[in-house]
Amino acid sequence: MPLRVVGTAAIGGAMKIRALTACLGLALLLPACRKPAEVTVDEERPLTMRDEQLKLDATSNDRFQAPGGATSSNPFLAGKVPEGWLEQPGNQFRLLNYRFGTSGEVAVGLASGGLTDNVNRWLGQFDADPLTDGQVVQLEKGTVVGIEGVWVAAQGDYMPGMGQSARKGQALYGLIAQDAGRVITVKMTGSVEEVAAQKEALKVFVAALRRRE
């Protein structure tokens, strides 16, 4: 059987491929080695003034419940939460925050700008035509914490923004009221069917909403 002659370039090329493959394999293996089941830790630091703030025998309620039962930066208290609404943790944009059904959300918040700006911001999320001041005044009236506002409704593809993708077949129903430069919003979004089913519940929730003393 004749010997097959292989050029030095081919040998060099084959060696380079093997070396590269070995490096890649090592690079993939190295980071995977990082989950020990047991570690020994022996680190210490001296006492500081911070360690003098002692509270012994604190219960879980003591440790996790904020003074007054909620964050002091949230000026609203829910008077009546409809059945089936699950409370979610709030944040600076969603001071009171609930979920219901498969995709329904309700959020109470404070916004800046004017009444018409905020109405059109919500409508813009459904690609609906903006309204003029005169048209906003014609919307269904409502009241939240004693302040008169307007109910806003929209339907279609919902583009919430802030990096979230668009959601098809959604609806919005909510109240926007303006009070001395701040705008109070109570916004419900979800599938068309779920929002329709919860409209009356939302109105009850809004009527029972009150300010924190």
Place this chain on the structure above:
Amino acid sequence: MNDSARQSIPARIFHVLSGFGLATTLLVILMVETWLATLEQVHFGLHATLQKYFDIKEFIVIPDAGVFGESLVGKKLLPLPGGYWVCALLALNLTLGGIIRMRKGWRTAGVLLAHFSIVFMIVAGGVAQLKEERGVMMLSEDDKGLPKTADYANSFTETTIEITEVKDGKPVGPVHFVKDANYSDLQFEPPNRSAFDRFLSSIGVGPGYSKDPRKILLPKLPFDLEVQGFVPNAKAMSTSSMAPERGEPVVDGWFLFSREPNKEAELDTPGVHARIVPRDGGKGQVMLLVATDPDAFAPRAPVTVKSGDRTFLIRLDKRVWPVPFKVTLVDARSEYHPNTTRPKLFESDIIRMQNGQETKHFIEMNEPMRQGGLTFYQRTMMNGPAGASKEATISGFEVVRNPSDKWPEWSIYVAGFGLCLHFIIKLVTFLTRSKSTPAPQP
């Protein structure tokens, strides 16, 4: 057979590691990673992006396609090598090719100095990542909520589990602590992860997930600790207001709800599930540990654990960096540019107390206090809990201990000197050559 084929393997390796080709490749990779990280941090925050691209533990980086459009956020681009290791290889390449292999002589002295300074700057970055301690010390003028005097700073993002023994109602030192590197890779796997994401986790790229607990042996204490289910941004929720949705363990009627991490990572409140493992083989107390909320003025109360007749307090919180002296805030002053919230002036008068001696110091923006290897920068100002006054009553200092703090500054001086030297040498050579060797005649 040619010369390159006769070269030994070590010689070939040296040739590659010291070559222009490698230097160019590494610089291009660094340029691409810097560009991608700059764009990606808009979506995911500065701290998370820096960790992803430039942390020592990250060997491979999968950039996010969101840099090319909002609709692509969450999709992945081709993998790149981790930035820390690219810099390390570049430092090696510059040392081998730009210093060791380079011709030595008075003509190349300037360039050698410039290369050395760049290597020094890269090394400074590596030292900073490994050794830097950086935290914030918040002090109040009137001791309401926040302390007026402190001898510690808190890390911005790093957390620790701290265990303090208490005797007769007083803490007994030292405080034992477990760094978050020992538990932050123990997140419960979120549902509906793609097969590709699971593959990346299996090879150690991206966040680690594990349903298994890790036992932390504490040889100086009468018990050990078992931890699992780390949550990067947790909120303790009561089951009376919300039911766990993903099978989260419930302890004492509370569970850890996982929130989306903030773009500003220092606003996150990490949490973890823990259990005491007594040495006598008993069942051990189960607990939820969550860091203090960033807008709270007092630390969250700890868990009390009894072991025999000894009492211990356990808490999870931002890492405490002890400072070797006490700092008291005397006066905080702030000024903003008219009709804006842009700070014009942030300055503080403080008293430093060490070994029974008091000294007054003035700290303002860009004029830090340097003492005992620490640097105190004026970072922020705010009002206190009352919030009514417009004048700042709370001063926040960024406290930094970094052995390589001044190295980048020195390396720039050396690089500048080296390049000037090189240009002068070239200029003198050119001028003297013109005089002694006239241009050849046609």
